[in-house]
Amino acid sequence: MSATHEPGPRTPHGILRDGDQVQLTDPKGRINTVTLAAGKQWHGHKGYLQFDEIIGRPEGIVVRSTGGIDYLVFRPLLQDFAVRMPRGAAVVYPKDAGQIVAMADIFPGARVVEAGAGSGALSCFLLRAVGEHGTLSSYERREDFAEVARKNVEKFFGGPHPSWKLTVGSLEDAITETDVDRVVLDMLAPWECLDAVGKALVPGGLVCAYVATTTQMSRVVEGLREHGSFAEPYAFETMVRSWHVEGLAVRPDHRMIGHTGFLITARRLADGVTPPLRRRRPAKGAYPEPAENELTRGNGNTFPAEPVNVTDGESEIGSPPA
Numbered sequence: 464m465s466a467t468h469e470p471g472p473r474t475p476h477g478i479l480r481d482g483d484q485v486q487l488t489d490p491k492g493r494i495n496t497v498t499l500a501a502g503k504q505w506h507g508h509k510g511y512l513q514f515d516e517i518i519g520r521p522e523g524i525v526v527r528s529t530g531g532i533d534y535l536v537f538r539p540l541l542q543d544f545a546v547r548m549p550r551g552a553a554v555v556y557p558k559d560a561g562q563i564v565a566m567a568d569i570f571p572g573a574r575v576v577e578a579g580a581g582s583g584a585l586s587c588f589l590l591r592a593v594g595e596h597g598t599l600s601s602y603e604r605r606e607d608f609a610e611v612a613r614k615n616v617e618k619f620f621g622g623p624h625p626s627w628k629l630t631v632g633s634l635e636d637a638i639t640e641t642d643v644d645r646v647v648l649d650m651l652a653p654w655e656c657l658d659a660v661g662k663a664l665v666p667g668g669l670v671c672a673y674v675a676t677t678t679q680m681s682r683v684v685e686g687l688r689e690h691g692s693f694a695e696p697y698a699f700e701t702m703v704r705s706w707h708v709e710g711l712a713v714r715p716d717h718r719m720i721g722h723t724g725f726l727i728t729a730r731r732l733a734d735g736v737t738p739p740l741r742r743r744r745p746a747k748g749a750y751p752e753p754a755e756n757e758l759t760r761g762n763g764n765t766f767p768a769e770p771v772n773v774t775d776g777e778s779e780i781g782s783p784p785a
């Protein structure tokens with residue numbers, strides 16, 4: 464990326480400059496995010512700091528306020544920026560953004576479509592992963608949220624990102640891309656987009672949906688199965704538990720974020736391919752009982768009349784390798 468994208472928190476290292484965003488962390492761990500401005504001051508709850516004491520120095524320094532408080536100075540990481548940036552819509556949590564990048568297999572040079580852009584937090588993670596040789600096309604149906612997303616992404620990268628296109632509109636109506644490698648959906652009703660996603664993805668491409676509730680997860684998974692263009696979906700969630708580590712007191716922190724969302728991934732089949740037979744019989748009662756003559760091959764509420772042996776260690780279609 465050219466120097467026109469600087470300054471901005473994307474600058475991963477180097478001397479702190481006028482206009483850079485930094486985090487000031489006090490001894491109690493409280494964080495204030497400020498923008499350095501030559502000749503100006505930042506006022507804390509006890510005294511103030513001169514920005515000129517920071518500008519021109521490296522990250523990781525400690526500066527003392529006139530009130531005697533020591534502050535650690537670092538540029539924010541993307542995870543810090545994402546949870547503190549101005550919001551229109553709720554943002555993806557960094558732990559889930561990390562999972563999305565890994566489990567949706569976002570790679571440098573990938574052609575990725577995302578909806579909705581919301582506040583642009585996930586867009587920043589995806590742009591970092593696709594890099595300058597990939598593309599990210601983000602759709603957001605609300606103009607006001609799209610504006611928030613644009614401002615956040617430009618603030619993070621220090622200017623417009625060369626790989627990013629943002630379109631105001633609903634993905635299912637507005638999408639123009641074809642031959643897309645990956646589609647990431649973070650929205651209320653991803654199942655409404657499955658036709659559009661199926662048309663946009665290349666065979667072998669992958670769709671990843673991030674949803675908040677079990678009912679949404681169920682609709683996405685069943686929608687993918689019924690659609691016919693996707694292999695068996697994989698649904699999961701992650702929990703992150705931080706630890707208190709001090710001398711002999713080594714234990715999980717008392718508080719944790721108990722729930723953020725669920726992730727579902729599925730691979731696009733080649734055109735004309737019938738989804739493979741599901742190899743595990745659904746539990747009795749999982750679906751309404753179909754009449755015997757309604758049992759067919761395929762996905763959805765169909766399963767073989769006879770149980771199929773699945774040997775230990777064999778993974779389900781769509782689940783990641785052990």
Ligand SMILES: C[S@@+](CC[C@H](N)C(=O)[O-])C[C@H]1O[C@@H](n2cnc3c(N)ncnc32)[C@H](O)[C@@H]1O
Nearest residue numbers: 552554555579581582583584585604633634650
């Ligand atoms: C939870 S937010 C996305 C947050 C975003 N991933 C982030 O990290 O900032 C969901 C967004 O999806 C948008 N949305 C919902 N359905 C959509 C659709 N079919 N096409 C485009 N955007 C949609 C909503 O307006 C909302 O802004």
